[in-house]
Amino acid sequence: MSPKRRAQEADDRHDPEERRLSDARQRVEELRTEIDTASYRYHVLDEPEIADFDYDRLVRELEGLEAEFPALIAPDSPTQRVGGPAADLFAPVTHRAPMMSLDNAFSFDELEAWAKRVERVLGESTPRFVCELKIDGLAVVVSYEDGVLVRGATRGDGVVGEDITSNVRTVRSIPMNLRSGEPPPVLDVRGEIYLPVKAFEQLNEQLAEAGGKVFANPRNAAAGSLRQKDPSVTASRPLRLWCHGVLYAQRRFAAHSEALAFLRDAGLPVNPATEVVDSLQEVFDYCERWKRDRHTIDFEIDGVVVKVDDLALRNELGSTTKAPRWAIAFKFPPEERTTKLRDIMVSIGRTGRATPFAVLEPVNVGGACRSRWSPC
Missing domain, CATH: 3.30.470.30 (DNA ligase/mRNA capping enzyme)
Structure with a gap:
């Protein structure tokens, strides 16, 4: 540990608020490491090591600490995956290679x-x-x-x-x-x-x-x-x-x-x-x-x-x-399947919008069972 870091921790022990911030910083780093590791094992290795409930609990704890100590929020924190404010438009990006x-x-x-x-x-x-x-x-x-x-x-x-x-x-x-x-x-x-x-x-x-x-x-x-x-x-x-x-x-x-x-x-x-x-x-x-x-x-x-x-x-x-x-x-050649049209119905959404759709005899196309189709 560097002399500067030891001096900072010594000061933290004398200031309760700084001590709380220091403890929170350490816990936030631990949580981010645990969450990133769990995400890596789940999404990349397909070998999850913790249950979804435990993963969510870690995320909630991290969210709570970052809410209490906003200075600890980092752009690469797992909590920032929820996204930022809605964008007005998508800015153009020139690729570094075609x-x-x-x-x-x-x-x-x-x-x-x-x-x-x-x-x-x-x-x-x-x-x-x-x-x-x-x-x-x-x-x-x-x-x-x-x-x-x-x-x-x-x-x-x-x-x-x-x-x-x-x-x-x-x-x-x-x-x-x-x-x-x-x-x-x-x-x-x-x-x-x-x-x-x-x-x-x-x-x-x-x-x-x-x-x-x-x-x-x-x-x-x-x-x-x-x-x-x-x-x-x-x-x-x-x-x-x-x-x-x-x-x-x-x-x-x-x-x-x-x-x-x-x-x-x-x-x-x-x-x-x-x-x-x-x-x-x-x-x-x-x-x-x-x-x-x-x-x-x-x-x-x-x-x-x-x-x-x-x-x-x-x-x-x-x-x-x-x-x-x-x-x-x-x-691959395109897939085609023949089925029966059972009915034509209209779905009315919460906003009152009417959406027509066809009710089909269930048929497997593209690896999925299709039982209705909408032209909209």
Whole structure:
């Protein structure tokens, strides 16, 4: 302990108010550590170690201390996830690197043709690939400076997005602080924010009962929930994040898989289904497996993203004006189901708004059981 700190604590012992503040500061630090650890184990490791009731009790205790001692409130405190005041508009954010889109492959023949183009440019055998699930959510970038979350933004047009920091802070799977001992001075992480399928169904039921406008699919629900002017609305919806790459970093990585491992170790959620493979056949097998098993998970996917792993090889491959040559999205075929129309009804909400909807014979589409549909 430094002499200055010892002198400060000596003074605190002689001043009851300062002693109370010192004790509160110590307890606040303990609570933040406990809450952050619990959130990390729940959202990232999927290995919760405390019950929800105990987690809520810790948060309430922290809220009480911060209310009693406002000087102890910090922007990265877990209590600040509830969001700030409603924003008048979303300010533009210029990304530090372009958030490019992807070219698509709709068949294994097209996927193989892409791989041959990669080999032709590199002039060598097939490189290692990283296969990732293509999350059907809202593309975002979350930015950290010295390990502290400072901004969240939408993809926008790939060059300029919208500042949604207040809303991003409410997403519990996004850590306020990285768990890295030596975080990069600047780190921009690409990811997809999504709404789990069951949460989507529950949200639509609530909206319909209130006479509100229902969402067409989980992706629209995630986008609509995240682009709320009032962060408390976003906070009320169980949005989640999967990180799938580094957009910009003041740190060198040799491979994409290395960057993903760093993100995972730093406490950011990386999808455990991501795999590194050594052959195109393994890529085909991965795509085929997830086309079959796409409904065994609690979020919607519409394909597989295949990327060259080696970052030096990516530089050789370069990009077109809109997409990198070192990655491609293998898209699953759209799902169609036939069912019976049982009735057409109208729901009257608390505000008096009438919302028509169709009552259907229950049918499974997109991993969810649909029994009604609204055109609104």
